[in-house]
Amino acid sequence: MPIATVNPATGETLKTYDALGAEELERRLAAAETAFRTHRTTTFAERALRMHKAADLLDEDQQHIARVMTTEMGKPVRQARAEAAKCAKAMHWYADHAEELLADEEPASQDVKDSGASWVIVRYRPLGPVLAVMPWNFPLWQVVRFAAPALMAGNVGLLKHASNVPQTALYLEDLYRRAGFAEGCFQTLLIGSGAVEKVLRDPRIKAATLTGSEPAGRAVAAVAGDEVKKTVLELGGSDPFVVMPSADLDRAAEVAVTARVQNNGQSCIAAKRFIVHTDVFDAFAERFTAGMTALRTGDPMDEETEVGPLSSERGRADLEELVADAVESGATVLCGGERPARPGWYYPPTALADVTPEMRIHHEEAFGPVATLYRAADLDEAVAIANDSPFGLSSNVWTHNGIEVDRFVRDLEAGCVYVNGMTASHPAFPFGGVKRSGYGRELSGHGIREFCNITTVWHGA
Numbered sequence: 001m002p003i004a005t006v007n008p009a010t011g012e013t014l015k016t017y018d019a020l021g022a023e024e025l026e027r028r029l030a031a032a033e034t035a036f037r038t039h040r041t042t043t044f045a046e047r048a049l050r051m052h053k054a055a056d057l058l059d060e061d062q063q064h065i066a067r068v069m070t071t072e073m074g075k076p077v078r079q080a081r082a083e084a085a086k087c088a089k090a091m092h093w094y095a096d097h098a099e100e101l102l103a104d105e106e107p108a109s110q111d112v113k114d115s116g117a118s119w120v121i122v123r124y125r126p127l128g129p130v131l132a133v134m135p136w137n138f139p140l141w142q143v144v145r146f147a148a149p150a151l152m153a154g155n156v157g158l159l160k161h162a163s164n165v166p167q168t169a170l171y172l173e174d175l176y177r178r179a180g181f182a183e184g185c186f187q188t189l190l191i192g193s194g195a196v197e198k199v200l201r202d203p204r205i206k207a208a209t210l211t212g213s214e215p216a217g218r219a220v221a222a223v224a225g226d227e228v229k230k231t232v233l234e235l236g237g238s239d240p241f242v243v244m245p246s247a248d249l250d251r252a253a254e255v256a257v258t259a260r261v262q263n264n265g266q267s268c269i270a271a272k273r274f275i276v277h278t279d280v281f282d283a284f285a286e287r288f289t290a291g292m293t294a295l296r297t298g299d300p301m302d303e304e305t306e307v308g309p310l311s312s313e314r315g316r317a318d319l320e321e322l323v324a325d326a327v328e329s330g331a332t333v334l335c336g337g338e339r340p341a342r343p344g345w346y347y348p349p350t351a352l353a354d355v356t357p358e359m360r361i362h363h364e365e366a367f368g369p370v371a372t373l374y375r376a377a378d379l380d381e382a383v384a385i386a387n388d389s390p391f392g393l394s395s396n397v398w399t400h401n402g403i404e405v406d407r408f409v410r411d412l413e414a415g416c417v418y419v420n421g422m423t424a425s426h427p428a429f430p431f432g433g434v435k436r437s438g439y440g441r442e443l444s445g446h447g448i449r450e451f452c453n454i455t456t457v458w459h460g461a
């Protein structure tokens, strides 16, 4: 795939980039190693000053970078501005909290005594240069939620971003440099995916994080495993959205629409499978279909647009194939289902009912604004349908029955359970999944500690 900005709203190639040559790649790896030697010895206060500055600069640049993101991957510009604001918030949060999250820990005095020590501490030390392989869907946020904790922990970052968001990738390198992080602390590598293995095997790279598809995660984890390097993987999701009879149906349907079509339906934590108790299925389906049909679709630069184009022609073709497969096998189209006759990679908000396990869409991630609706006879069946997926990222449940909430929290196979709301990541809460959605956690204290050398310091009498 060429490294290029191609506007998904028109299909026009606006800017292309050459991949880094071997010499420049080597220079950047060396710069990362050099930068780490100094950066690891800086204080939390020094890092925090730069991170706050980066957040302030990002706030100043919000209009500009939002338009760049929209041009590169097609998200509605209002959502792009919200993404930039969320990144600044996360940067401030890690600037404010990193020191306390990575403070030395003291084991219980009885255990210290039992070991024969006079004192023991556990210290979180940085690992070194970390490679981040990141996707285009939240081109700022996916990177910042790695970079903010990594830099605050004393690590340095090398970004291999998706090939269709090069301007956003270069902006991020420039942002951290302008904020005062030393040369080499955060670098963008304009390279194709074929060059990732070489970088990952380089002894100067100590760990890797990847957000993206399952095949990409498997490939990076295989190489990292061979090199015995730590990885965090945040892969696909096909999150369930369960609606029980006690739910506020109007609110559940309204949030369900947003949860499905956020980011033009291209979010790992978008709700994708709507599992509705049979007593309220028809009422929910009617409200949900009306909401999906009423969405304003069109030019993502238009302030009023709620759903823009998909990011690529291939992405739209994949989605169309999933829908065609389902319809051929008996799914009912409640709304949408046909691409509009216009330039750009648009696909309408679509809802499918009568979905069965024989259909590909039952097991695969629909990365676009396509919802599947399921009828469940009771809570047990709702849980069974929800868990009948290779993925386990997040989940959403709508009920006002506390016993049901306990059951969902106990039984849903997912990294998060959101009750009476839609999944939304927050800097203070761990984010990540189980099953084919990956492993490890981003954000919160758990995220910042993923790329630390957790060091036991034992001191004799």
Ligand SMILES: O=CCCC(=O)O
Pocket (backbone or CB within 6 Å): 137, 138, 266, 267, 268, 269, 424, 425
């Ligand atoms: O694509 C998944 C990430 C979405 C988010 O963190 O809000």
